[in-house]
Amino acid sequence: MKRQHGIVFPGPLIEGAGMSRHIPAALSAIGIALAAAGCGSSAFSAAIPSRTAQETGLNGSECREDKNGNDALKPELLSKTDERNSDVSEKTENMTGNDTEEPEEKRITDRNIINSSEQSIESYTIPSGSGPNTVIHIRSGKKGPVLYIEAGIHGDETAGQGAVRKLAETLSQGEELSAGEIYLIEAVNRYGAEHGKRTTRENEDINRAFPGENNGSGAEVTAAALFRDIREKKPDLVLDLHEARKHADGIDQLGESVIAGSLDGIEDLILGLIADSEQNPEIGVKLDLFGSPPEGSINRTVTEQLHIPVITIETSREKPEAERIRVQLGIIQYVLDFYHMRGR
8 A cells, every 4th residue: 555645545546637626516406306306304305395296215325435345436527528428338238248228117217307497406216126216316507517426335324325415405495506417316225224234135235236237136236227327327427425434453444535446537626635625624634545446336337337437435434423424515515616516
């Protein structure tokens, strides 16, 4: 393991240069979206009672992974072209070898669209091993980056869940995205979130099952549906929310950190985040950067097969949950600001 300037690389570092920081506007739409879908806290539902007829079953939890199985981030961002995107779809089906496309009737159901002055919010479901999983789509009235934020791959990791709820609450109180789009899943592992369990009902780790199998185990079905949805939506960046597990010796190996398998395309974002994190009032902790995501993780699979960058966010379980939620939310806000998406 090599540490350089507060950056820890258990694997090879892909050099990146430059630092850029900006923090604009995107948090307002998600809360409205969760309310619209009937997900999240009752406060969201109460905020828009006429839009909650659709029961969606979003269960939030976050995910963090340990040093021995680092969930990692793999980047490659906003400069994607339409030509590259069409290439990716074709190549992916060949690379996965298990055709992650599902029958039409299983792919997306229960759509619910809400429009504000410029911003629209849509909820739809994708399959999972424990029933339909809700995805919230918040779209501003202005073209911009597309972010896909998912939490709860490991159901007992709760800070990501809390960050998503907090973000949703903020967005439901009148804020709107200034540009771009966000896709949001509060709990990928619904069963684990409901039962305080890291794994699925079958005791499988979803974050080792990507790209998944449509007719496989619960973990494989869940992974396949999420992988397919990301492939179809072609986001510029995926944020994968986790929490670091403690080892038997009581040391939390990852602590506050982000994981990246590559810095390609997001050098400024990653290096700026690492440099600014401790002084940034919305984060307030020093972040380390790790590499080498494990085989079968969403980070490695989406990065290598779809060529979409993934950033895995880790918070230390040694700190109170409220503090972990604050850090995760602060990192999300930093990313939104960097891409000029967050309205104030």
